[in-house]
Amino acid sequence: MFAIKKYLVSSLSSIGLVYCCSTAYAQDIPNLTDGFVRVDLEGSGGFDYLTDYIEPAKLTPEAQQIVANLPGRQLGFDYLRESETPKGEGEAYIVTSGVCNYRANTLLQPDSSAFFLTQTERMVILTREEAGVRHIYMDGRAHPELSGFTPDQLGHSIGWYEDGDLVVETVGLTPGGVIAGGYRTPNTVLTERYSLSDDDNRLTVNYTWTDPAIYVEPHSYEVFYERLPSEYAYAYESWCDSGDPLNRTSIIVPEQL
Amino acid sequence: MKHSINKFYKGISCLSFSMLGLLSVSETTLAQTMNNDTPDLSGFWELPLGSHVIPEASLLDSITPTQMEQIAKHDARAIRWCNMLGVPYIMTQRNRPLEIWAGSNHVAIVAMTKHASPRYAYLDMTDHIDPLIYEPSSTGQSIAYWQEDTLVVDTIGFSGEKGGLAIPGGGFRTETSHLVERFRLINENTLSVVSTWTDENVFAAPHTYEYRYQRLPADYTAPAFMGCDSTDQERTQFLEAAWGGAGSLD
Numbered sequence: 001m002f003a004i005k006k007y008l009v010s011s012l013s014s015i016g017l018v019y020c021c022s023t024a025y026a027q028d029i030p031n032l033t034d035g036f037v038r039v040d041l042e043g044s045g046g047f048d049y050l051t052d053y054i055e056p057a058k059l060t061p062e063a064q065q066i067v068a069n070l071p072g073r074q075l076g077f078d079y080l081r082e083s084e085t086p087k088g089e090g091e092a093y094i095v096t097s098g099v100c101n102y103r104a105n106t107l108l109q110p111d112s113s114a115f116f117l118t119q120t121e122r123m124v125i126l127t128r129e130e131a132g133v134r135h136i137y138m139d140g141r142a143h144p145e146l147s148g149f150t151p152d153q154l155g156h157s158i159g160w161y162e163d164g165d166l167v168v169e170t171v172g173l174t175p176g177g178v179i180a181g182g183y184r185t186p187n188t189v190l191t192e193r194y195s196l197s198d199d200d201n202r203l204t205v206n207y208t209w210t211d212p213a214i215y216v217e218p219h220s221y222e223v224f225y226e227r228l229p230s231e232y233a234y235a236y237e238s239w240c241d242s243g244d245p246l247n248r249t250s251i252i253v254p255e256q257l
Numbered sequence: 258m259k260h261s262i263n264k265f266y267k268g269i270s271c272l273s274f275s276m277l278g279l280l281s282v283s284e285t286t287l288a289q290t291m292n293n294d295t296p297d298l299s300g301f302w303e304l305p306l307g308s309h310v311i312p313e314a315s316l317l318d319s320i321t322p323t324q325m326e327q328i329a330k331h332d333a334r335a336i337r338w339c340n341m342l343g344v345p346y347i348m349t350q351r352n353r354p355l356e357i358w359a360g361s362n363h364v365a366i367v368a369m370t371k372h373a374s375p376r377y378a379y380l381d382m383t384d385h386i387d388p389l390i391y392e393p394s395s396t397g398q399s400i401a402y403w404q405e406d407t408l409v410v411d412t413i414g415f416s417g418e419k420g421g422l423a424i425p426g427g428g429f430r431t432e433t434s435h436l437v438e439r440f441r442l443i444n445e446n447t448l449s450v451v452s453t454w455t456d457e458n459v460f461a462a463p464h465t466y467e468y469r470y471q472r473l474p475a476d477y478t479a480p481a482f483m484g485c486d487s488t489d490q491e492r493t494q495f496l497e498a499a500w501g502g503a504g505s506l507d
Contacts, residue, residue, distance in 0.1 A: 031361065033362055034362065099487060100340075100487070102371055102484050116365070116375075116377065117360075118358040118360040118364075118365040119360050119361070120299040120358050120359060120360065122300075122475065123299065123358060125356070125358050125367065127365060127367060127375045128375070129374075129375075130341065131341055131370065131371045131372070131373055132369075132482060133356065133367045133368075133369055133375070133479070133482075137478075139476075141476065144478075150481070152481050152482070154482075156478075232386060234377065234382075234386060235377045236392070236394075237341075237395060237396060239341070239394070239395075239419060240340075240341075241340055241419075242339055242340075242487040242488075243338030243340075243487070
């Protein structure tokens with residue numbers, strides 16, 4: 001009798017525990033497996049102004065010096081170099097180097113083309129429509145010791161769920177610029193919080209860069225994305241062929257009538 | 258953070274009690290979110306040497322040796338210019354582990370190399386994108402479904418120009434190619450992928466081959482991205498010497 005009672009108590013406890021825990025578990029995991037595309041809520045008017053709404057990073061004096069010495073935008077192509085000089089008939093506007101680079105930075109902070117999240121128990125990956133994968137380890141592992149880690153453009157990311165959001169923490173990034181006048185080194189911690197709206201269609205990602213050697217206070221801003229429509233939205237292949245001369249051009253001036 | 262991870266694992270351990278059959282609501286949510294009710298294909302997979310069976314393809318009589326040489330030259334050019342090589346390259350390369358990540362509405366098949374564009378196999382599509390809309394790509398357009406313990410990935414929409422075209426065993430992909438791949442776990446750590454190509458313009462009969470992949474440990478860390486520099490002159494000279502020139506489209 002005692003054994004049966006004990007069994008019942010145990011079972012009922014398990015049932016309660018199962019219900020309680022599984023409900024919490026279900027609520028804690030947002031459904032992020034999908035494609036998302038950045039939206040410009042500010043109506044900024046152009047790519048050059050997309051981040052104007054972000055408050056500039058507040059840097060330490062040492063970091064201000066580093067950022068001041070970063071190379072500026074390279075005006076290496078016809079349009080930027082000679083935007084007032086129109087090309088003649090049959091001439092092409094050269095707008096890029098034509099080299100299909102690995103754009104790792106767009107995996108860290110997506111640009112205006114779509115990105116895709118794939119959630120599994122142990123991993124979340126972020127991919128684009130071109131080569132490259134960003135891995136977010138969800139299996140409870142810690143970051144590696146940075147002394148033994150070779151920094152790279154994606155660093156090392158771990159993630160967890162918190163209050164219905166996906167939180168991602170990244171270290172080990174190569175030194176370089178950050179949006180709105182920021183800077184990063186391998187020791188800088190980037191924390192991202194992926195939050196879905198109540199209807200699951202608007203994704204807000206809060207990016208916070210923390211590093212007392214660089215920032216007087218954490219450099220934090222939000223970027224907004226919309227989920228691609230579920231029916232027959234699909235990843236495009238962003239094709240790029242460095243060997244194709246047309247890859248460098250925008251338009252070739254047609255015959256003028 | 259620890260709190261959340263604990264909660265995460267507590268959730269998983271709670272699920273082990275699901276034999277009680279009292280979790281219908283939350284199981285649905287989990288299945289929707291994590292695709293947990295199917296064999297676990299997610300992970301890093303290594304392709305050991307010799308882990309394949311590739312018979313010689315039966316090609317149409319109209320496929321000439323000259324045509325095959327052109328395909329080889331085309332592919333050499335694609336490698337020289339660091340193109341994304343697409344399918345079947347990503348499934349057969351050994352530069353980086355093959356990664357399969359099965360989400361709720363798609364399965365992503367990726368590798369950390371410049372030559373590999375991501376594949377997305379959509380579980381929530383029952384038909385392919387209209388070929389009039391879909392621009393042919395190096396990976397094609399894949400839909401997927403489970404057939405008992407096997408994930409079937411059905412792909413059309415291939416480009417006959419983009420990426421690497423050669424198919425293991427002979428033949429090449431074109432815009433009329435159709436690929437059906439059957440992903441099945443032979444055991445927890447061995448994955449069989451049986452690929453069958455059909456193409457009325459290339460193959461006299463369906464061409465089927467199999468690759469077997471080994472699962473890498475759960476604590477495996479992804480390798481660094483394997484880049485490719487098309488402006489590297491030494492590399493260019495090396496490749497062009499080996500393959501007799503693989504020039505640009507100039």
